[in-house]
Amino acid sequence: MPDTDTVTADPPPGAEVPRRRPALSPSRASDFKQCPLLYRFRAVDRLPEIPTKAQLRGTLVHSVLERLFSLPQADRTPPQAKELLAPAWEDLSAERPEWIELFDQEDPEAVTSWLSSAEQLVDTYFGLEDPRRLEPEACELHVEIELGSGVLLRGYVDRLDVAPTGEIRVVDYKTGAAPREIGEAKAMFQMKFYAVVLWRLRGVVPRQLKLMYLTDGQSLAYTPDEGELIRFERTLEAIWQAILKAGKTGDFRPNPSKLCAWCDHQALCPQYGGTPPPYPGWPEPDPGEESVLDRAD
Numbered sequence: 307m308p309d310t311d312t313v314t315a316d317p318p319p320g321a322e323v324p325r326r327r328p329a330l331s332p333s334r335a336s337d338f339k340q341c342p343l344l345y346r347f348r349a350v351d352r353l354p355e356i357p358t359k360a361q362l363r364g365t366l367v368h369s370v371l372e373r374l375f376s377l378p379q380a381d382r383t384p385p386q387a388k389e390l391l392a393p394a395w396e397d398l399s400a401e402r403p404e405w406i407e408l409f410d411q412e413d414p415e416a417v418t419s420w421l422s423s424a425e426q427l428v429d430t431y432f433g434l435e436d437p438r439r440l441e442p443e444a445c446e447l448h449v450e451i452e453l454g455s456g457v458l459l460r461g462y463v464d465r466l467d468v469a470p471t472g473e474i475r476v477v478d479y480k481t482g483a484a485p486r487e488i489g490e491a492k493a494m495f496q497m498k499f500y501a502v503v504l505w506r507l508r509g510v511v512p513r514q515l516k517l518m519y520l521t522d523g524q525s526l527a528y529t530p531d532e533g534e535l536i537r538f539e540r541t542l543e544a545i546w547q548a549i550l551k552a553g554k555t556g557d558f559r560p561n562p563s564k565l566c567a568w569c570d571h572q573a574l575c576p577q578y579g580g581t582p583p584p585y586p587g588w589p590e591p592d593p594g595e596e597s598v599l600d601r602a603d
Contacts, residue, residue: 328589329450329458330546332499336492338549340565343582345549346558347571350589351582355570359420362398362405364481367427367520368464369394371479372445374437375465382437387428391421427481427520434518434525442477443468449503453539457546459503466504473513476500480517484524493517494528498538501530511535556585 338345347353370390374382395417399406409416447463465477478497484490497515505511517526552558560577574580 329460330542330549331459331461332496333461335499335542335545336495338545339495340492340563341561341569342548342552342558343560343575344569344571346552346556346582346585347574350553350558350586352589353571353574353583357405357408359408360481362408363420363424363427366391366395366398366424367431367481368446368479369398370424370428371431371464375440375442375445379438379441384429384432387432388425391424391428395421430520430523431479431518433523434520440467442466449500449507451503451506453506453543455543457543459499459542461500461503463500463504469513472510474504474508474510475514475516476504476512477516477518480519481521482519483521484519484526490526493526497528498530498535499542502535502539502542505532505535553588556587 334345334349337348348355370387373390373394374387377386409420442465444466445464447466448460449463450458450460452458463476464479467475467477469475476497478493478500480493494515494517497517501512501515511530511532513529515528515530519525560575562577566572566575566577569575572578572580574582576582
C-alpha cells in the first residue's frame with residue numbers, strides 16, 4: 307500500500323478562517339499528477355477522509371522525532387524517545403479527539419499495542435543515525451516562496467540540516483517501507499519540491515535529499531543539481547497552470563490507476579459509476595495547505 311497523506315484538518319467551529327492566496331504544496335501537486343479528480347475532492351470539495359491507524363502512527367512518530375531534537379544532544383536516546391510517545395499521543399488526540407474513535411473502546415490494550423508498534427519505528431530510526439551527533443537547523447520547518455512566474459509554493463520540511471560550511475541536507479521521515487518504483491517517484495517528487503523552495507529562498511542548491519524509511523530501516527539519498535531544479539521548477543509551474551485551467555471550469559478528470567484501490571472517493575468517481583458533487587468553484591480560502599497527516603508521510 308502506498309504512503310497516503312489525505313486528511314485536511316478543519317478549523318474549530320466559529321473560528322475565523324484566514325484568506326490566503328492559493329498555493330501549491332507537494333501533497334496537492336502530487337494529487338493532481340496522480341489524478342486531477344482526486345485533487346478536486348481533496349483541495350476544492352475538501353471531502354472528509356478517515357485516517358488509518360498507520361497514518362496516525364506516522365503523525366505520532368514525526369511528532370516524537372521533532373520533540374527529540376528539542377532535547378539536549380546527550381538526552382537524545384532510545385529510552386528518552388520512547389518516553390515521548392505517550393505524551394505526544396495525548397497532545398495529538400486532544401487536538402483531534404475523533405482520532406481516538408479509530409481504536410476499539412472496549413479493548414483497553416488497543417492503544418497500548420498501537421503505541422508499541424510506534425516504538426518499533428523509533429528503534430529503527432536509531433539504527434539509521436545517532437541524533438546525539440546532529441544539531442538540525444530546524445524541524446517541521448514551514449517554507450514558502452513565490453516563483454518568478456507567480457506560482458506560490460508552500461510546504462513543511464521534516465528536518466533541515468545545515469553544515470558549518472553552509473551545505474544543506476533535507477531529511478524526510480517515512481514510516482512505511484522503502485517503496486517500489488511508483489512510491490519512490492512520488493517521494494522524490496516531494497523532496498525535489500522542497501529542494502526548489504530552499505534553493506530559491508537561500509540561493510543554495512541542497513547538497514543532499516535524504517529519505518529515511520522507518521519500517522525496514524532503509525535510506526535513500528539523492529544529490530540534485532541546479533539544472534535539474536530549473537527543469538523541476540518548470541514542471542511545478544506547468545502543474546499549477548493545469549490546475550488553474552481546470553479550476554475555471556471544474557473539469558478535473560479522473561485518471562484511473564492501481565492507486566484507485568486505496569482511494570476513499572470511489573463511490574463519487576465516474577470511472578466507478580459515481581457522480582461527483584456539484585462543483586463549488588475555485589476554493590477560498592487557500593487549497594494549498596497541508597495537514598499534519600499530509601506531513602507525516
